[in-house]
Amino acid sequence: MLLSDVPTPVACAILVCLFTLQHYGTNKIGCMFAPIVIVWIFFMCGSGLYNIIHWDHEIIHAISPMYMLRFMKKINLRHWKLLSSVVLCIAGSEAMFADLGHFSKKSIKITFVCLIYPVLILTYAGQTAFISKNLGTDEVFHIRESIPNKALQHVFTVLSLFASAVGSQATITAGFSIINQCQALDCFPRVEVVHTSENVRGQVYVPDANWVFMALSLAVTIGFHDISPIGKATGLAITCGMLVTTSLMSLVIALYWEKSLLISACFLLFFGAIEAMYLSTSLLNFFRGAWCLTILSLLFMTIMVSWHYGTLKKYEFDIENKVSVEWLTDYSPGLGVSRVPGIGFIYSDVVTGIPAFFTHFITNLPAFHQVLIVVSFKSLPVPCIPQSQRYLVGRVGPKEYRVYRCIVRYGYRDNVRDTDDFEDHIISSIGEFIGREEYDLESMTSPEGKMMILDSPMEDGCALIAVTEESSSTGDIQTLSENGSRRNLLDSNASSEITHSPVKKKKVRFLLPPKSPTMRISVRQELQEIIDARESGTAYFLGHSHLSARKGSNFFKKFLITSYVFLDKNCREPPVALNIPHAALLEVGTVYTL
Template sequence: MDPALRSETISNEFKENREKETWRRTILLSFQSLGIVYGRLSTAPLYVFGSILPDDLKSDKEIHELYSFIFWTLTLISLLKYAFIVLSADDDGEGGTFPLYSLLCRHAKMGLLPNDRSASEIIQHDRGSPRIKVPSTTRKCIEKYKTGHYFLLFLALFGCCMIISDGVLTPSVSVLSATSTFGRSMIKLSHRLISSQKIREHLDEVLTRLPVPMACAILVCLFTLQHYGTQKISFVFAPIVIIWLTFISGIGLYNIAQNHEILYAISPTYMLRFLKKVDIISWKALGSIILCTAGSEVMFANLGHFSKRSLKVTFVCLIYPALIVCYAGQAAFISRYLGTKDANVNLSESIPNKNLHHAFAVLSVFASAVGSQATITASFSIVNQCQALGCFPRVKVVHTSDKIRGQVYVPDVNWLFMTLSIGITVGFRDIAPIGKATGLAIISGMLVTTCLMSLVIALSWEKSVFIAACFMLFFGSLEATYLSSCLLNFPRGAWFITVLLLLFLTTMVSWYYGTVKKYQFDVENKVSVEWLTDLSPGLGISRVPGIGFIYTDISSGIPAFFSHFITNLPAFHQVLIFVSFKSLPVPYISEDQRYLIGRVGPKEYKIYRCVVLHGYRDHTRDSDDFEDHIISSIGEFIAREERDYESLSSPERMMVLGRSMGDGNALIPLTADSSDNSHPTLTQRSHSDDPAELSFAAIRRKRVRFMLPKNSPEMSVSVRKELQELVDARESGTAYFLGQSHLSLRRGSNLLKKLLIMVYVFLDKNAREPPVALNIPHAALLEVGTVYTI
């Protein structure tokens, strides 16, 4: 899609809200982001050192060297890369892997979303002059080779799968680490209060088993809360994060004061010392150190829920300094007592006052639940984006905020995550292997972002290839170092990430493959408009009163399923409207540019086409008033067609229109109250004996009626006549045609193709119905089955 069109298709309301963002709003969003975005980063100290086996730590100097890695990793990756660079690569306020991919699709001809050539011509109708991009070797190279297009799409899907996998693993490792701390605290308390050895041993056995069932109960509560939405959850969770950060930073300051030598570890020379004498065991410890950045990737993915400025202010002013102090204090404590009986790598052990252990245990349980929220919310955003762009099965998406359009809740995914998280918790029962898998997911997602970001710098930001290469080499080499460490932990639990990757990647690739193949079949088997208009008299086709909505994926020609229907039942409605949805790689489409309306064939046939444009954050298929907006837009098209004839684009004379109901230029909507008997009846039946008419009879209770404006010299007689015919057809009833596909494989198909189609068929049968069909009355819905031979 052309970048000039992108800049005009952002919602006007959304732009105004962002432009008028005040510091008061920034502070409010910053407060909310604490409970949603930064809980993950804030609770990472629970398991960064905790996922390292104590036997792997050899000396206090090694602790200082590991802290040096933590300090510079947080500084370079979380602060420099994400807070200052990657957050600036937002796609009109949206962040994550797919928004980066959509930026590349718009700035280089590499998009692989289902779209035929004629649809592209229609969408490129832009009335402004596109800004000419300066040709570059990088852009030409990417556009030339098709394998590069598929590789980048696979890379985007791979990155999305890693974020989603992180959304499954993080609740498990966070909550289990907190409940383990709680269990140890209860054991210590029982030893202090109970003198009987036999009772203490029995309680120890019970409390040792407590963390897993307790973690499962907390996970159930956490995922049950998700339907309340980001805004409500954030106000509950944010105070917990503030108390948690105050607590751990205070502990950190105390331990730094006891062992201030840890401050010297800020010097990068400590990392060089580590690298000079490194061995396999020490190198594996870096796989746990990368967990300190856990939450940086989801900070970018959650950008649509908040604003760029609020996320940056919160991280720089609060999260980053608090974490640096916390990790320094924990490292100071471990190095101080390493080799003694008080040596312990858990954060709870670094608390100086033992009476605070129990308070810390309770607080860590609440904080761990909050820490899981970031990845869950980010996963909802990723799933919503993938579904809108045809890379994820149809699931229900609930928009939980009218003010911030990126805040979504996906019930189906929520319960799937809950099941998987509980299964992981029960299956592993230990944070060490789960932490290894989490670390591999985090660093893999970061590498994908680095690769895509380097291309965005070169293509979207139009910086030199040298700058993009420097970004890639610097951050890529740093993250590749951690990746090698995580891969060494593959047998120790990191292998599980491959299970989740295969699950989610197979789902996404299969759905994308099946969707593309179906679309290609529709394009190849569509019939021309002349077949319907010129040959229809010879086929004996009759016209019946009413409006027929034909929903199709193609934006030109007649879909195969409708031609199949006409051949077997030669009749169609007085007015036909071909409706197709086109997902564009942009977050939002403004309401005044929502529809492309055109005419199919000569005027006397009264056949129209409506292409509904939507971005990956829009929710346009709600059918409560969807039909009314289409009728209103077609009326506007009829009224403007004659005077704006030259501005119509060529493929099927398409015109850009929006939700213009109520402006009175063409059709005036009249809202009808279902309880008001003063209005004429709004439901009609066909009383004809003609079997063709009987087959189309549909009962439809319309909420809105239309009438023509008063006589105006600006409206010609022919236009007024056509508008009246449209109103009359609406009053006669409405029917809806949907194609029902049945996929079959050609003989001799290879095993991979069979697997992808089998998975797609399974997902299609178990996925949600197409959103446009959800609220259509069954009496008015007609599904036409078609066999697709793939």
């Protein structure tokens, strides 16, 4: 929110500086803005206490909801329009709840109840006490006039300017977090997401969104020239957000908490009626600035709906056109398919069967690697998936074909796709699965689709041993870790990423465990084949689909598909952001007609 007495060029310069600082991350920006927020809070709290004591100490009784009920009994059209301005009293404070991706729920509850809410009450109660005794002044309704000293009014102007920037910062970081979560749920196009904190997973920075936000903010600031229409749009945004939250909360009460429908309906009617009342007053200001928010909302909703529609249709097409495992194991030998040394990673959204694009590849080029690993990413509507429950590994077809499936589960706050050692984690998981399979008779005879959760590393030395090698800038090779535990490997990788040593290259090699009487010869042989295939090289198979609408499709369907194709071609990130070398990447193009 910009102050009305700040010139437009100054406001634009502040916005440019604010968005330029975003790449430093929430942690550093928060440390810089924290003193400003603390000073602002105590300044407004002290001013409010002074006005309450000096002008009217009984104003504190106005907190009672009885005054609101009396106001509603005597309401008319003029008073009804004033409710849209009342919403602005909480403008900015709701942004802290959008920061749930950056802070815990407990910290936000304590901060709001013990600090933010009391300060708001004291500030507005003090301003009301001042207004009640100084109604003859022209600018009495400006909060700056309630500051007791003229010199302090200039301090207030400077602090309010910086505080408004801090409030904008909370909204910006919340926007980054929401985009990251929507992208994980396939509701937003692929964009680059930079994790700015090594400890807090939710602190992210989205460069493309940052510059789009800056352009839109500058356009609104220059286009309106005044705080009044921006305030109208802000009021509409707040009331819409509150009403949507209440509606979704009623579903949580009924479906997730499994309470009775009566309790859910009562919650929706009570809080929804209040928020609908404020929403109706905000809609009266549609042509006074709120139209801007409506246009932006329609734009972003179109992007999200088009992307989700296209992604869903592609997935349905893949499900309908996938082939069974028997096609690869029984029919492919008739095509004269040969096995070549190495490991082939097949990335697909299909969690059963063989994806259609890979069958298209084999039909035209009858050869694939001696070891195949079908990798699928599955996002879950939870913040994080523990490392012990992330990988589901199974076997596709008979053992002698050496075809495996790995499903990687992740939450909307997890970052699993753009790690440099992702391939090493998959191979380690495959090695653990091979070692455990001999002790699980059910999984040995189970049909395709039976997966095993690798919840803990093996302790009997029946899995692969990971040897991490790092080359420094001087070219020396140093072995940092050698163990049979994938969990320890992850810890060593995490610690090596945090330290800022002059490392240029990291490579993980796998070795067979020492001979153990508990390990069967077949297990040792299969693990050796995995090691040999890894040493021979790795190839990555990605499906590159092209959507097109059928002739005779309605306008809405054509519009959604066209929008999805445009967004897909202009995505800033590939479908699988795994730092895949171009020499090892094979993209198979297919045309999907919907």
